[in-house]
Structure formats: structure tokens, C-alpha cells
Amino acid sequence: MKHLRSIDELGYEGLVRLLDLTNHMVEVNSRPVPKVPALRGRTVVSLFFEDSTRTRLSFETAAKRLSADTMTFSVSTSSVNKGESLRDTVETITDLGVDAFVVRHKSTGIPWQISEWTSASVVNAGDGWHQHPTQALVDCFTVRQALRRERFDGLTLTIVGDIKHSRVARSNIAAFAMLGARVVLVAPPTLLPPDVSHWPVEVSHRLDPMLGETDILYMLRLQSERMAQGHVPNLREYAETFGLDTTRVAKLPQHAVLMHPGPMNRGVEMMVDPSTIANSLIHQQVSNGVSVRMAVLFDLLAGESSASHLAQVAS
Ligand code: NCD
Numbered sequence: 327m328k329h330l331r332s333i334d335e336l337g338y339e340g341l342v343r344l345l346d347l348t349n350h351m352v353e354v355n356s357r358p359v360p361k362v363p364a365l366r367g368r369t370v371v372s373l374f375f376e377d378s379t380r381t382r383l384s385f386e387t388a389a390k391r392l393s394a395d396t397m398t399f400s401v402s403t404s405s406v407n408k409g410e411s412l413r414d415t416v417e418t419i420t421d422l423g424v425d426a427f428v429v430r431h432k433s434t435g436i437p438w439q440i441s442e443w444t445s446a447s448v449v450n451a452g453d454g455w456h457q458h459p460t461q462a463l464v465d466c467f468t469v470r471q472a473l474r475r476e477r478f479d480g481l482t483l484t485i486v487g488d489i490k491h492s493r494v495a496r497s498n499i500a501a502f503a504m505l506g507a508r509v510v511l512v513a514p515p516t517l518l519p520p521d522v523s524h525w526p527v528e529v530s531h532r533l534d535p536m537l538g539e540t541d542i543l544y545m546l547r548l549q550s551e552r553m554a555q556g557h558v559p560n561l562r563e564y565a566e567t568f569g570l571d572t573t574r575v576a577k578l579p580q581h582a583v584l585m586h587p588g589p590m591n592r593g594v595e596m597m598v599d600p601s602t603i604a605n606s607l608i609h610q611q612v613s614n615g616v617s618v619r620m621a622v623l624f625d626l627l628a629g630e631s632s633a634s635h636l637a638q639v640a641s
Contacts, residue, residue: 330622331437331450332457333500341466341504342476344621348467350639351617351624354391362639365394368425368627373399373416373440374451375431380588380612381451381460385428388619394627397424412436413443420444425627429453432552447626455491455552461587462497463618466505468610469542472583479506484536486512486568487546487595490519491553494587495546499527512536512568516557517548533568537577544585545570545595561594571597583607 327340336344354362370389374382389396399419401407406415416427426447429437434454441448452458470476483502489495489511499509503526510528511518522529530536537543548558558564570584575598584606590596600606624639 329448347621351620363393365392369395370426371397371424372428384615416443458493462501477506481541482508483542484540485544488517491549569597
């Protein structure tokens with residue numbers, strides 16, 4: 327694998343390979359000194375044109391735990407502010423000598439564009455509304471770990487909220503469907519793409535009737551920064567219709583798990599404090615973020631000698 331830009335490009339075998347590899351990285355991260363020399367001499371640059379907390383920090387931590395060197399590109403202090411184009415920026419960073427770009431950008435397709443301009447690997451850390459493949463890997467891994475199963479046949483994943491603007495939803499729909507889950511989208515029509523008939527999903531405009539058949543409840547934030555105009559009449563009405571409160575939690579089956587990619591908007595989609603929900607996986611999603619991104623960087627960069635490197639990681 328040269329790049330990780332979308333779940334479709336990764337495919338079923340790639341998805342399973344990375345999820346299996348993540349188990350080794352979880353083991354590394356459980357050691358007193360969670361660091362291995364696997365990527366010594368490689369350089370990873372994070373190129374974030376959009377805000378991020380979890381994704382950026384977990385990629386940088388992942389690179390360091392594999393002993394790669396890291397470079398951080400900060401738009402606000404870069405020559406982008408002097409009018410330098412994205413292409414010139416990418417070519418300049420490539421000339422400095424990097425092995426992988428981790429890219430987040432508000433426009434769809436930028437990671438594909440960048441991979442035309444550099445010989446380095448490109449990892450998509452979120453492009454517009456389009457894809458966020460490592461978040462889907464995190465979420466699939468977290469469900470595998472929590473439910474102790476490798477495939478999701480017979481499970482219903484209910485994704486609630488702003489599907490229209492969500493790259494997390496698009497990547498998760500592809501990944502969970504590949505692993506056999508039934509995927510149901512719950513949103514008002516204004517927060518759904520105009521046509522989802524080609525997606526492997528069912529759609530419901532009401533949350534309450536879906537709760538009883540949900541195994542994995544996945545809440546999304548209203549991504550207002552990506553909205554051209556208001557898509558909901560007002561936040562209170564949205565929260566009442568689609569927000570998760572204690573009454574709705576009580577309607578979930580006992581075994582159902584709760585997920586959210588963060589950042590959370592408390593009082594909107596989360597009317598309940600998730601720390602009071604026994605089956606919340608939200609903290610595990612964040613901590614698995616490091617192990618999953620280690621697996622991705624290892625898979626992309628360990629190269630020819632990856633088998634012996636893996637032995638090193640596992641030892
Ligand atoms: C998401 C993102 O940026 O796409 N967050 C994340 O990476 N964990 C979701 C969001 O912004 O709502």
C-alpha cells in the first residue's frame with residue numbers, strides 16, 4: 327500500500343490487514359516504554375489546513391512511538407500566508423525529505439491531488455465532506471475490541487445526525503458495511519445527501535423507532551463550519567428530535583454501545599453526559615487512535631523489510 331486516501335481504495339483485505347496489525351500496536355502501547363525502532367530514519371509531516379485535536383495529536387504520537395521523525399506544518403505561520411500555492415508547498419516539503427504526508431484539508435480530493443505532486447506516501451486525515459479513513463479504522467477496531475468479534479454480521483450500526491457534511495459517516499458506512507454490519511442513517515432530510523440510493527444503507531428520519539434495534543449508536547456533531555446555510559430550524563428543536571438524552575439511552579438494548587468521533591457538542595447531539603453511560607466507547611475511540619495510526623504508518627513506511635520489522639515490533 328502506497329497511500330491511504332479512502333476506505334474504498336483500501337478495500338476489504340486492506341481493512342482487515344490494518345485492523346489485525348493494530349492489535350500488535352496496542353500491545354506495544356501497553357509496554358512501560360511504548361516505543362519501537364520500526365520507522366527509524368523515516369520522516370512524517372502533518373499538513374493540516376483545518377483544525378484538529380485528536381487526529382493530529384494521535385498521528386504525531388503514532389509516528390514518534392515508531393521512532394519516525396516528525397515535522398509539523400502550521401498554516402498560520404507558513405509561506406501559504408505569503409501566497410505560496412499548495413503545489414509549491416508540497417514540492418518544497420518533499421525536497422526537505424519526507425516519507426509521508428498526513429493531510430487534512432477542507433476540499434474534497436486534496437490527498438489525491440497531493441499524491442500527484444510528491445513521491446512520498448499520502449494519508450488522508452480528512453478531506454472536506456468526503457473521507458476520513460483512519461477514523462473509520464479507529465471505529466471498526468474499537469467495536470472489534472469491545473464486542474470481541476472480527477466481523478459485524480448481524481449488528482446494526484445507527485449513525486445519527488449531520489450525515490450530509492460528514493466525512494466520518496462516509497468512511498464508516500463503507501468500512502462497517504464491508505465488515506457485514508447493517509447501517510442505518512438517522513437524520514432530517516436536510517442533513518442527508520440528496521441521493522443515498524447507491525450507498526449500502528437504510529434511512530430513517532426518526533430516531534426513537536430505531537433505538538430498540540441498534541447495537542452501535544454513533545452520534546455526529548452538526549458540522550456548522552461546513553454548512554452554507556442553516557440546515558435545522560433551531561438547535562433546541564434538533565436536540566429534542568435527534569439528541570441523545572436519558573430517555574433515549576433507556577430505549578437502547580442493554581448491550582448497545584455508544585460512539586462519537588469528537589468533538590462533541592454537549593447540549594446539542596449529546597444531551598446526556600457520556601461518562602454516565604456504561605457502554606460508552608468514546609474514550610476507547612480516542613486511545614485506539616494512536617494504535618490504529620501506528621498500524622497505518624507502519625504499513626505504509628516499513629517497506630520491504632516489514633516482516634522482520636513486525637517481528638521486532640512484536641518482540
Ligand atoms: C471529525 C472530523 O474532523 O472529521 N473529527 C475527528 O477527526 N475525530 C468529526 C467532526 O469534525 O465532527
